Amino acid sequence: MPTPQEVAEIKRLSAILEGKRPEPTELTYIS
Numbered sequence: 001m002p003t004p005q006e007v008a009e010i011k012r013l014s015a016i017l018e019g020k021r022p023e024p025t026e027l028t029y030i031s
């Protein structure tokens with residue numbers, strides 16, 4: 001099962017692929 005950090009990274013990459021900015025709450029997981 002993926003960790004919260006991995007989930008946040010997947011969501012961030014998906015958002016980039018869709019041409020959207022990642023949400024600030026997702027950025028805080030990986031920063």
